[in-house]
Amino acid sequence: MIFQPTDKAKRILVADREFLARGLKPTLFGDAFHNSMRASWPAFFAGFAVYFLAMNLIFATLFQLGGDCIANARPGSFTDKFFFSVETLATVGYGDMHPADVYAHLIVTVEIFTGLSTLAVFTGLIFARFARPRARVIFADALALGPHDGRAMLMARLANARHSAVTEAEAELWFIHAEDTQEGRRYVRFHPLKLTQERNPIFALSWTLFHPIDAESPLQGLSSEDLAAMEARFLLVFNGHDEASGQRLIVRRAYMAADLRFGHVFSDIVTPAQQEGDPPEVDYRKIHLTEAAAP
Incomplete structure (x- = not known):
């Protein structure tokens, strides 16, 4: 990977002293674990909520593009597809709505895999945050x-x-x-x-x-x-x-x-x-x- 520095200044804290750093490559996702461990609990759960909402909006849009591919969902209802996505991503599966064709089954397969992976990652992060020793x-x-x-x-x-x-x-x-x-x-x-x-x-x-x-x-x-x-x-x-x-x-x-x-x-x-x-x-x-x- 080629290092590409940026001119955008970033505020960093070193030994309780603030500096403006330039020329560093952004590492928001490349250093996700470190950022998750450093974030406060409200910021951590807020980030999780934003991720959860974004994933369901993406999958709801994919279901919407497939037409009436969800059985028992109101025709053309983005809301029904959004809540179906929430149930699928969380692996709840109430049974009121279910995939009606191959396209929907494929999207559901991807979403279930994403949901299981997300659950495993965030469970590990929460455990790591609780298990980390904190000196008072x-x-x-x-x-x-x-x-x-x-x-x-x-x-x-x-x-x-x-x-x-x-x-x-x-x-x-x-x-x-x-x-x-x-x-x-x-x-x-x-x-x-x-x-x-x-x-x-x-x-x-x-x-x-x-x-x-x-x-x-x-x-x-x-x-x-x-x-x-x-x-x-x-x-x-x-x-x-x-x-x-x-x-x-x-x-x-x-x-x-x-x-x-x-x-x-x-x-x-x-x-x-x-x-x-x-x-x-x-x-x-x-x-x-x-x-x-x-x-």
């Missing part, structure tokens, strides 16, 4: 940069919104920025940020990640103005083994330079027990809250 991880809306344990730290926080634990949890934090080369060309650089603890044996409630701002950190000495000029972004990637589904979970969250709060730390979301014997309280409503660090 809450990411804090911002990053904090402030003191922790006597050192300057970049902090990110996430929480598990499900009651089941995630084992073998791992997190990666990346610093992404634009940089001009000596030749004057602008490139995007990716720097992994070393974390004090990048693995968590049991991720059940919340987890705060810490990156020390020291001589080895690419963030050393950078201000908010510097980060804005560098078009800086941060990418947090989380993955782990979900005990409930037995599958691997992968989820990510991107942050812009404006989402970094200098001189702040995250507010505590765990309240100790007020009385002996009572369990501590975890308030997920505070997951996004930060406060100015003590001078």
